[in-house]
Amino acid sequence: MKFKQALWGGDKPGRAVTLGIQHVFAMFGSTVLVPALTGLDPAVTLLSMGIGTLIFHLVTRGMVPAFMGSSFSFIASISAVGAYCTDHSIGNFASYVGWGIIASGVLYLILSLLVKLFGAKRITGFFPPIVTGCMIIIIGMMLAPTAMGNITTAIGDIPMWKNWVVAITTITVIILVMFFTRGFIKLVPILIGIIAGYLLALALGMVDTTSVVEAKWFALPQVSLPAITNWDAVIFSVTLIAPISVVTFVEHVGDITANGAVTGHNYIEEPGLHRTLLGCGLASIFSGGMGGPAATTYSENTGVLAATRNYNPATLRIAAVFAIVLALFGKVSGVLSSIPAPVMGGVSVILFGMIASVGLRMLVENKVDFTKSYNLVIAAVMLVIGLGLSGGIDIGNINISGTAIAAVLGVILSKLLPKEESEDRKKKPHPVSKKKKK
DSSP: OHHHHHHHTTSOHHHHHHHHHHHHHHHHHHHHHHHHHHOOOHHHHHHHHHHHHHHHHHHTTTOOOOOEEEOGGGHHHHHHHHHHHHHTTOSOTHHHHHHHHHHHHHHHHHHHHHHHHHOHHHHHTTOOHHHHHHHHHHHHHTTHHHHHHHHHSOOTTOOHHHHHHHHHHHHHHHHHHHHHOOGGGGGOHHHHHHHHHHHHHHHTTOOOTHHHHHSOSSOOOOOOOOOOSOHHHHHHHHHHHTTHHHHHHHHHHHHHHHHHHHHTOOTIIIIIHHHHHHHHHHHHHHHHHHTOOOEEEOHHHHHHHHHHOOOOHHHHHHHHHHHHHHHHOHHHHHHHHTSOHHHHHHHHHHHHHHHHHHHHHHHHHTTOOTTSHHHHHHHHHHHHHHHHTTTOEEETTEEEOHHHHHHHHHHHHHHHSOSSOHHHHHHSOOHHHHHHHO
16 A cells, blocks of 8 residues: 555556656656757666656655756756867766766765754745745746747748747647646646647648657667776866856755745755755766766746646656656657657746746745835846846856856845835834833
8 A cells, every 4th residue: 555655646547647747748858958968868868867856756755746857057067078078089978977967966965964964944044935936936937038949949941930830839728728627637738738739740840750760669878887097087077067066056945945835835844955955966976877967856847736736746756767768768759859849838838937926926925025125126136137147157167047146146135134124113112112101
């Protein structure tokens, strides 16, 4: 009975499997984007993220509905290590990138230990509702250009109007399923939207089936174990990649807070921020050991949770198993790779918009008073900096995301600015004088 509960989470097997597949469909594009941009193996990435998700769930007692995805924050550094290996004629750069990813995971373990020793409340005390709400809004809105880019980027000689027709159809189908269906169908709007958009794109001649035809039915991922034949490359990778974990730590707090805001459960308290950090760290260490990218909690996952209202963590474990299967069966992965960008763009409009809406809901539920300059100034600075620096800032080969910069500024302002304006403080009687009057 306990095994069935852990496996299906109380759902019927067929329903749980379908929901898990939906998660993989929704997050497949972003998961393989990092290896596509950096030269790492997409199959290894899928395998690493699938197993990494299972590791995360084991560490967090199966409580957090999260899927591990490849972190965008490491793209510049991974590319820099690749360029270094090319310049120095070092083969298989993934074997040296792995050392940096492993080191970043170890740094997460250290952060996890510090949170455990000093308490998560000391960390979360730096993130009042105005800061966390704006962080979640930024996480959703900074991804908006990606969604629109998928729609507006030309596909060969195909007319642009076809992109818009496919994207709008995908969005419309998702909305119709969410609002005008009942039962199980209502829980899989993303999956049905992707299928509808894909079929329409196929009819309009927008689907390139090359990846499906050329893919093998079964092939083991080309795992790259860490190499030590060139210690200069190892040191370069570690010193370049590992420090980024300090930046992604802030993003991790935002993602876990966003998940909690959607599901109504405070995961920072239970199972604890130290456990989510430990899970992410161990997932990254495993991924680095396989030649994959750093693992992180995924914003797309939050969007799927908000859209489907299915918060069963077992669904994410099924998604992890399906991702592992995709890494082994090339044809299935080839089909997912052939999904046209406008389809995923339409899906992303819904998912990313819902993430931002969760941030707005947090501000409303915590009754953040925007008549106060304290809240206005923090929101103004965070939103403009976070959204204006959507591509982050490059310091050497290290990219600091706009979300992290906005979060740090929000924390600093929340501690420095007086919560009460001078006029309000003058109106309040001094506690001593109040006692004398009595």
